Amino acid sequence: MEPAFGEVNQLGGVFVNGRPLPNAIRLRIVELAQLGIRPCDISRQLRVSHGCVSKILARYNETGSILPGAIGGSKPRVTTPTVVKHIRTYKQRDPGIFAWEIRDRLLADGVCDKYNVPSVSSISRILRNKIGNLSQQSHYEAHKQHHPPPQPALPYNHIYSYPSPIAAGAKVPTPPGMPAIPSTMAMPRTWPSSHSVTDILGIRSIIEQANDGSLYHSPKVEEWTLSRSNFQPSAQHIVNGLEKSSLDQEAKYSQTANGLPAVSSFVSASSMAPYPTPAQVSPYMTYSAAASSGYVAGHGWQPAGGNPLSAHNCDISAALAFKGMPSAREEGSKASNQTASSSPRPYPSSQAQATTAHMPNIVQRPAGRHCLNKT
DNA sequence: CGCGTCACGGTTGAT
DNA sequence: GAATCAACCGTGACG
Numbered sequence: 524m525e526p527a528f529g530e531v532n533q534l535g536g537v538f539v540n541g542r543p544l545p546n547a548i549r550l551r552i553v554e555l556a557q558l559g560i561r562p563c564d565i566s567r568q569l570r571v572s573h574g575c576v577s578k579i580l581a582r583y584n585e586t587g588s589i590l591p592g593a594i595g596g597s598k599p600r601v602t603t604p605t606v607v608k609h610i611r612t613y614k615q616r617d618p619g620i621f622a623w624e625i626r627d628r629l630l631a632d633g634v635c636d637k638y639n640v641p642s643v644s645s646i647s648r649i650l651r652n653k654i655g656n657l658s659q660q661s662h663y664e665a666h667k668q669h670h671p672p673p674q675p676a677l678p679y680n681h682i683y684s685y686p687s688p689i690a691a692g693a694k695v696p697t698p699p700g701m702p703a704i705p706s707t708m709a710m711p712r713t714w715p716s717s718h719s720v721t722d723i724l725g726i727r728s729i730i731e732q733a734n735d736g737s738l739y740h741s742p743k744v745e746e747w748t749l750s751r752s753n754f755q756p757s758a759q760h761i762v763n764g765l766e767k768s769s770l771d772q773e774a775k776y777s778q779t780a781n782g783l784p785a786v787s788s789f790v791s792a793s794s795m796a797p798y799p800t801p802a803q804v805s806p807y808m809t810y811s812a813a814a815s816s817g818y819v820a821g822h823g824w825q826p827a828g829g830n831p832l833s834a835h836n837c838d839i840s841a842a843l844a845f846k847g848m849p850s851a852r853e854e855g856s857k858a859s860n861q862t863a864s865s866s867p868r869p870y871p872s873s874q875a876q877a878t879t880a881h882m883p884n885i886v887q888r889p890a891g892r893h894c895l896n897k898t
Numbered sequence: 899c900g901c902g903t904c905a906c907g908g909t910t911g912a913t
Numbered sequence: 914g915a916a917t918c919a920a921c922c923g924t925g926a927c928g
Contacts, residue, residue: 541923544922563900596910
């Protein structure tokens with residue numbers, strides 16, 4: 524299972540191998556970068572490897588999300604039963620049809636979109652393995668016989684019809700044919716899985732808990748809210764991407780956190796004082812700091828106007844605001860063309876506005892903005 | 899010296 | 914329920 528305590532890196536920072544940094548830290552990294560602090564300094568201050576800082580900032584710049592990608596799980600299948608069924612149908616109607624033609628038809632008929640349409644080779648395989656004999660038999664009946672019962676209409680397709688999750692990760696910057704990177708596109712792999720519901724529930728419960736003093740939860744809410752409100756479309760994914768893993772993780776990190784110097788304490792001030800003793804700090808305590816009040820509220824540096832990142836100050840309210848936007852996920856998952864930069868408001872609702880009202884700035888983040896670090 | 903990148907050892911979650 | 918697989922993670926080192 525999970526180590527009760529993390530490891531300590533060269534900078535004296537605590538981390539859990541294989542697990543993402545707590546969102547509070549991730550948020551911190553972005554915040555500091557936005558304040559013009561160089562990545563190398565951020566790295567030292569937060570005691571996070573510069574590679575990690577670099578990665579998080581790069582992802583943030585690319586996707587608008589501070590959250591880690593969805594860990595684990597499998598990719599959604601593109602060759603869903605529905606798709607197979609359509610392929611079969613095409614093949615039956617035209618036994619001489621080519622795989623690429625089938626592919627085109629799947630797109631044309633709206634069975635798939637360009638993100639989840641099977642490759643030609645996949646189609647060939649399907650034809651060979653699942654349908655091959657059909658084309659030679661007499662068909663229309665055939666499928667009723669040896670075919671699995673009719674599939675539920677939208678097993679995966681509609682769920683996965685958001686922009687290619689695969690294209691999403693930081694590793695795949697710009698999906699082909701996509702001029703700009705809509706934040707939704709660039710989001711981390713987040714195919715809705717069974718989490719979908721749990722995510723929501725989980726998040727909500729967290730939000731709810733935020734009231735009862737489970738302090739470690741607030742950071743989640745903050746960041747999460749932050750991301751969502753800042754980057755609209757991607758937000759949902761974030762939610763999705765954040766998923767259990769993120770939340771859990773955070774919870775884990777939080778466990779040991781008690782009364783020790785927190786990130787906030789040494790990051791906080793612009794002062795950037797020498798770091799407190801690193802290693803002996805119980806792992807993650809650092810992270811505990813995240814408690815909203817602690818690490819942000821007190822600082823004078825946040826833009827009065829409400830820097831997006833200042834969301835912590837209003838984590839609860841923002842969270843509540845978010846709660847009021849249940850449909851955001853769906854909307855976001857489909858609003859794949861929205862770019863964060865162009866800032867079409869995906870959430871025209873008053874609720875959305877209420878949320879975003881806290882952080883007007885980021886919404887206008889310049890599209891082409893580059894490394895925060897390049898300062 | 900700063901930063902992008904990548905191998906590595908690790909975790910996670912769907913199948 | 915265990916194994917497998919493929920995704921992700923942050924660190925540390927290199928260029």
